[in-house]
Amino acid sequence: MDNTMMPAENKHKKITTTIIILVVIGLLIFIAYSIQKNRKSNQPPVNTETGQSADGFPTVFYSYVGTIQKVDNGMITIMAPAEKNYLTADTVINVKTDGETAFVGQDKNFDINKIEPGQSGEFYKTTTIGFGDLKEGQEVTVIDYENVRGKTEFTAKRIEVNTIGK
Structure with missing residues (x-):
C-alpha cells in the first residue's frame, strides 16, 4: 500500500x-x-488618608514647629512658619496642654567632629521639663497623636523645646 x-x-x-x-x-x-x-x-485601595492634597502637602501630619509667642494658663501660642511646616502661610497655632502632655527639653548643642567612628547613642541631651519652663521666644515642636492638618488649636500630647546652643 x-x-x-x-x-x-x-x-x-x-x-x-x-x-x-x-x-x-x-x-x-x-x-x-x-x-x-x-x-x-x-x-489594595488607595489610602487617601496618607495621600497628598491639592496644595501638594500630606493630608495627615501630627506636629508643628514654631516659636512661642505667648505662655498663658496651660496654653501656649506659637508662630508656625510656612517654610518649617506643611503650611501655605505663616500661621498662629494655639496649643493647649493637659495632664497627659509631656514636656521635653532637647539640647542639640554638640560637635559632630567629636563623635568617634562606630560610636552610637544620643547625640543630644533630652531632659524632662514642665510647663513653667516654657518661655516666649523658644523654638518648640508641638505634637499630637491625631491629625493636626488644618487645625489652629489642639491639645498637644508632647511639647519639645529645641535648645540649639546657650
Whole structure:
C-alpha cells in the first residue's frame, strides 16, 4: 500500500491543526485576561488618608514647629512658619496642654567632629521639663497623636523645646 496522503486527508488535518491552534491561542488570551483582571481586583485601595492634597502637602501630619509667642494658663501660642511646616502661610497655632502632655527639653548643642567612628547613642541631651519652663521666644515642636492638618488649636500630647546652643 502507498503511504502518501490523499488530498482530502491532508485538508482534514490542516483544518484540525488550525482549530487546535486557534483554541490554544484563545485559551492563552483568556488566561492572560483573567490574570490581569485578578491583579487589578487584588490591589489594595488607595489610602487617601496618607495621600497628598491639592496644595501638594500630606493630608495627615501630627506636629508643628514654631516659636512661642505667648505662655498663658496651660496654653501656649506659637508662630508656625510656612517654610518649617506643611503650611501655605505663616500661621498662629494655639496649643493647649493637659495632664497627659509631656514636656521635653532637647539640647542639640554638640560637635559632630567629636563623635568617634562606630560610636552610637544620643547625640543630644533630652531632659524632662514642665510647663513653667516654657518661655516666649523658644523654638518648640508641638505634637499630637491625631491629625493636626488644618487645625489652629489642639491639645498637644508632647511639647519639645529645641535648645540649639546657650
